[in-house]
Amino acid sequence: MIEAIEQNLQKGIVLLQNINDSQYSDTSIAPYHSSIGSHIRHVLDVFSCIFNGLDNNLIDLTKRERNELAETKTSAGIVYFESIKEQLKKIKKEDLDKKIRVTDNLGLGNETVNYTIGATLMQAQSHAIHHYASVGYLIHQLNIKLPDNNFGFNPSTPKKSLAKLF
Numbered sequence: 001m002i003e004a005i006e007q008n009l010q011k012g013i014v015l016l017q018n019i020n021d022s023q024y025s026d027t028s029i030a031p032y033h034s035s036i037g038s039h040i041r042h043v044l045d046v047f048s049c050i051f052n053g054l055d056n057n058l059i060d061l062t063k064r065e066r067n068e069l070a071e072t073k074t075s076a077g078i079v080y081f082e083s084i085k086e087q088l089k090k091i092k093k094e095d096l097d098k099k100i101r102v103t104d105n106l107g108l109g110n111e112t113v114n115y116t117i118g119a120t121l122m123q124a125q126s127h128a129i130h131h132y133a134s135v136g137y138l139i140h141q142l143n144i145k146l147p148d149n150n151f152g153f154n155p156s157t158p159k160k161s162l163a164k165l166f
Contacts, residue, residue, distance in 0.1 A: 001096065001118060004155075005125050006085055011132070012040055013081045014147045015139075016074040025072040029141045036138050037071035039131045044070065044080045046124050050117075051087040053100070058112075059120060061104040091117065129154050 015036075016024065024037045045064035053059030069076040096118030103112040129152065136152035139145075146152075 001121060001125075002088055002091055002093075005088060005121060005128075008125060008128055008132075009081055009085050009088070011147060011151055012043070012128075013078055015135070015151070016040070016077045016081070018147055019074060019144060021073055023142055023144060024074050024077065026138075026142060029138050034134070034138075035071065036135050037074075037077060039135045039138075040077050041067060041071035041080070043128045043131045044077075044084050046127055047084045047088070048080075050120055050124060051084070053102075054117070057098075057100045059100060059102045059115075061102065062110060088121075091121070096121070126154070 019036070024040075025035050027033045027035045027038075042064070045066065046061060048065055049061050049063060050059050052063070067076070067080065070080045071077070096116060098117050100115055100117055100120065101112050102115045102120055103110050105111070133152035136146060139151075
């Protein structure tokens with residue numbers, strides 16, 4: 001699990017290494033006018049919330065950093081990616097089954113439920129892939145070449161479906 005998450009985070013780093021700050025922070029694409037950087041920062045904020053809550057076994061996904069620099073400057077985004085990868089490397093396989101509490105706001109106020117660290121990381125990974133797909137749409141609209149043909153696709157997507165797109 002950790003290796004798969006690391007590989008996915010590395011795809012984000014490769015993207016940031018191949019675009020400029022203007023492309024990263026461009027909010028011109030309708031309908032949401034979000035930037036590549038805002039999606040990337042949001043993805044990393046979720047991972048950051050997880051790591052910030054491990055010491056007290058309470059992860060609060062509503063307490064995101066929302067670092068504006070990490071969503072407007074590729075260099076800051078890369079630093080954020082690297083810090084998340086370093087924290088991820090500290091997780092041991094035996095930690096994945098450890099029980100924790102996770103809080104999030106689903107629209108009607110905060111809810112707290114029981115999870116495991118592994119389940120939380122799995123959710124963050126799926127969430128990252130979902131946002132990478134949105135980033136893929138923005139990349140396409142901005143006429144930027146995708147860093148690789150699997151960027152933003154869930155690993156369970158049949159390869160036949162991917163072949164039709166490229």
